[in-house]
Amino acid sequence: MKIHRLILPFALSLLLPVLSFAGTASLKILSPGNDAQLDAGEPYPLQYEIALGPGDDHFHVWVDGERSPGIHDLKGIYTLPKMTPGDHVITLKMVDKGHQPTGPQTSIKVHVK
Secondary structure (H helix, E strand, O other): HHHHHHHHHHHHHHHHHHHHHOOOEEEEEEEEOOEEEEOOOOOOOEEEEEEOOOOOEEEEEEOOEEEEEEEOOEEEEEEEOOOOOOEEEEEEEEOOOOEEEEEEEEHHHHEEO
């Protein structure tokens, strides 16, 4: 009986980190990297990977404040629009079904020449 009393707390201690991580939203821009140099007038692939959290339905890509259509794939490639020379900010924002931001977002800056 003493063994059973020790096994249950030990098993629960192993599961708690896994359970607390479940349901956590994350957004990753895999490429281009932050501060990347891009050529003007060329479309570029944005490689991403996301995990939806509570209340999240999909995400949008924002380039300098301009929103893309909603994206529902959890990982993949989105083709960025052609950009003019200068500095630009690319942001991924999680949203709910009504397209309201749910909080999680990530951004990179790129320089187009």
